[in-house]
Amino acid sequence: AQSVTQLGSHVSVSEGALVLLRCNYSSSVPPYLFWYVQYPNQGLQLLLKYTTGATLVKGINGFEAEFKKSETSFHLTKPSAHMSDAAEYFCAAKFSGGYNKLIFGAGTRLAVHP
């Protein structure tokens, strides 16, 4: 079945440390991949997306993600965490045969400590 898995429901880092949020997908055909961020009591905001072309994608707020077909992964990284990065992050995919809808992972809540 086509699915998106996020490893780690909660991640905690120190301010200035590397942020790494993991996302893997399951499908025979690579999907289009997205990372969204959700701040408390707000809707989802797109951070970045991978459709075709360069596998290293840069997004807003200093985040980037790399699509690795061999690992069926699309992990999100940021070199140096800021307090304002504390939020919930969702990996999502559009799979072949269903491009009109996003399939979401369960989300990862990122905490940033001083």
Added chain:
Amino acid sequence: GAGVSQSPSNKVTEKGKDVELRCDPISGHTALYWYRQSLGQGLEFLIYFQGNSAPDKSGLPSDRFSAERTGGSVSTLTIQRTQQEDSAVYLCASSLAPGQHDEQYFGPGTRLTVT
């Protein structure tokens, strides 16, 4: 410009009552989506509208759920005979045109609590 707006922001209803949730998409966006965000199920697709085409209702969890989109703009999600398991945040999104690359813009959601 204005983003996707949803109303009400919060709704508390008694079990068995009907509720209507409203979504105003970004002007000019032809595609509109409803998703549900709940503790047990995460973020789930519910329904998708594109122009005058028949909607994709494949994500609606039961026949108590329905949605319409009038005039290609505003959409209403209706839940009949609400149950406690319907408690969730209902998110609406719109996009300029459907497809692999389109970016969906999300509204702030309606938090539904069924008591």
